Amino acid sequence: MKNIGLSIILIVLVNFLFAQGSIKGKVMSKESAEELIGATVFIKGTTIGSVVDIDGNYFIKNVPAGKHVLKSSYVSFNSDSVEVTVVDKQVITHNFSLGNSTLALEAFTVEAKAIRSSENYMLQVKQKSATVMEGITSQEITKRGDNDVASAAKRVTGVTIEGGKYVYIRGLSDRYSKTTLNGAEIPGLDPNKNAVELDLFPTNMVENMTVVKSFSPDLPGSFTGGLLNIETKDFPEKFTLQFSAGLGYNTQSSLNNNFLTHGGGSSEVIGKDDGTRDIPLEAMEGVPSLFQDNPRLEQITKSFSKEMNGQESSSSINQRYSFSVGNQKTVFGNSLGFIIGASYSKEFNHIQEDAQSNRYSLTGKVNEVNTLVTQQELKDTKSQEEVLMGILGNLSYKIGSNNKLGFTFVRNQSGTSNTTFQEGIFPKEDNGLFFQTRSLSYQERALTTYQLKGEHYFPSAKKIKVDWLSSYSTSSQNTPDQRFFSNDYRINNDNDTIYGINASAYPVPARYYRFLDQSTFDAKLNIEIPILEKDGKTSKIQIGGAYLFQNRDYFEFRYNYRSQGASLFDGNVDGYLVDENMNLPTAGNPVS
Incomplete structure (x- = not known):
């Protein structure tokens, strides 16, 4: 009985010692909302930490379970710390928003990670853009129930759709507009038009759409009305599996014997x-x-x-x-x-x-x-x-x-x-x-x-x-x-x-x-x-x-x-x- 009791104690002790979790998140500038690439995030009092990558993300693995002080720092920015609780075999998320070191640190707020499909992300993009632009995200498209990009694009200010498929921006016809996919030009499908048929793109594959109405050197020079960019969905931060099905009934077209x-x-x-x-x-x-x-x-x-x-x-x-x-x-x-x-x-x-x-x-x-x-x-x-x-x-x-x-x-x-x-x-x-x-x-x-x-x-x-x-x-x-x-x-x-x-x-x-x-x-x-x-x-x-x-x-x-x-x-x-x-x-x- 003593041997059994000792074994149980040892197993519990070993499990406690090796209980580990992970911490991930994003580090951004509070003033500009830009990713702080190269910033450090580490567990205070240890050598466990991570460096922020090109997307502004950090990921710390093998963190012992329990309470820790998580600290983030970057050159010319004020450091910030927060207490987190790590749970065995779980990943917790915490995002940092660092203020300039020349300014007094204001009240700390936790910001959700910028997701390109959210309306907040689109507002942030418009604020940082040097051009006049509008946009719509998959979050709003889902609310509207649009089936293709042509139906969704007409909800953007200044955009009209002709013939159910061709984009008109600022009242100018399709020959003065340009459509790109993830920033790259794509061919049209009509021999008589300089336009992409937008009804060919299902909305469930779209992360967001932006419409640029002014010019900048990094954009194509072949448009005057506007440029519509369709951005496809990116990979998620964790495993996701989605399936959806929808049925629709039209009183004139559905189940019509004629x-x-x-x-x-x-x-x-x-x-x-x-x-x-x-x-x-x-x-x-x-x-x-x-x-x-x-x-x-x-x-x-x-x-x-x-x-x-x-x-x-x-x-x-x-x-x-x-x-x-x-x-x-x-x-x-x-x-x-x-x-x-x-x-x-x-x-x-x-x-x-x-x-x-x-x-x-x-x-x-x-x-x-x-x-x-x-x-x-x-x-x-x-x-x-x-x-x-x-x-x-x-x-x-x-x-x-x-x-x-x-x-x-x-x-x-x-x-x-x-x-x-x-x-x-x-x-x-x-x-x-x-x-x-x-x-x-x-x-x-x-x-x-x-x-x-x-x-x-x-x-x-x-x-x-x-x-x-x-x-x-x-x-x-x-x-x-x-x-x-x-x-x-x-x-x-x-x-x-x-x-x-x-x-x-x-x-x-x-x-x-x-x-x-x-x-x-x-x-x-x-x-x-x-x-x-x-x-x-x-x-x-x-x-x-x-x-x-x-x-x-x-x-x-x-x-x-x-x-x-x-x-x-x-x-x-x-x-x-x-x-x-x-x-x-x-x-x-x-x-x-």
Whole structure:
């Protein structure tokens, strides 16, 4: 019994002696809110301590459990101490805010660590900025419930969104604005605009957005209205695992049995065409003229899809999902942080009631004509199904206290299917004539970005700071097999419906393909050199350089259906394009 009792005492004593915890936090200047890189934080009366790193953070490991006095000091700043209680196997957080040594120490206040997703962080950034700027953080975006960056950006003062995707700053159009991702330029997706389509970015991958409305030497010189910078999420200080799901119901679009749709590939569920809509291989080598090579022309014509008319089906409800995991670990004695996130959303939009597409013309002199002449009045029915998917990976590694390397990967994918049907009067050609037109389209957009960046601090070389960034991005916007089919009809005295296709009045049935690919390489280097330090305030000189290379490839193809002789159209769109109607005569014989 004595031996057992002695063993229990020894075990308890050993556990008490080896009970250890950790302390972490941030050291900042009270006056400027800048990180005090190189400041020391240590346990008073011991040799246990840490040096503040390039991000202003410190981390002290293997601290014996119990009460200790924690002290922070930095050259030209007043030291500060606080009593902390360390608990076994737990990490406690304490942030220091040091005042200038030339001033009397005011009442000590504990400040929370600056988190880039908070509104307080954005206020601090605006206060320290030498430019006129506004911003919005993920904290506010979450409150508003915005699904993409375009919806969130319009809440920033001075920003408007045109067409649901293009940014206008200070009233100037998209050609005068610039959008960057983590400070690096990214390619646009529209061949006719100098702008990035913001609806391609899910908000769950965004830490904050800033809008700069004035100029500074370290910003691109290719904007006059403003610059919008999207900053992706950084790794957390501790392990985090997040999952969210949301469902939405629209009274006009959700669970609608009259929702228009058309056929597509199986991979469109992730916003990507699987090749179903590609140009047939037979047509890729060119299309011969009529009678030049009729057998080949016939083969090419028959190889295209016969679907030209939308079908009614039932839509689902809007849905949105997101997942992210992040942590910070010690690897080879240094801090390694990471975050991986993914998001997926699917939305349905349907417009039918009271939607019209009308055209009118003015004949005669303005001061003599009181009414416009109707060319067409069409009721418009349009259904849209959109998928948006995003993937984010962020890796950061600190080498010692003064060097930090980071790698970011972003992939955004979007697929939008549109089916439209319009019908109404067509007095432009003849009274009593009716007009029908259909459009089936699918637009696939993708943006992929790789970024490598670094931050370095040289305390022995006049406290010089160096940061650099290299970014390579590719984007694509493809519109494969957009189909148009228009026809007219009239009702005769016998109440029979007579259909026709008039090539002189409107475009003939056609298929349209567009492919846009763009790549951007962007590299930046910034050097900050302190030249004068007085009363805790530092004057600095900033120098740097930037390199930008962009390349764009753009292709368009259009295929028209040409008919000769009597019209074969009887109102059946699918039947008009059957193979039997594509048989061509031999050369030299009239077309029947």
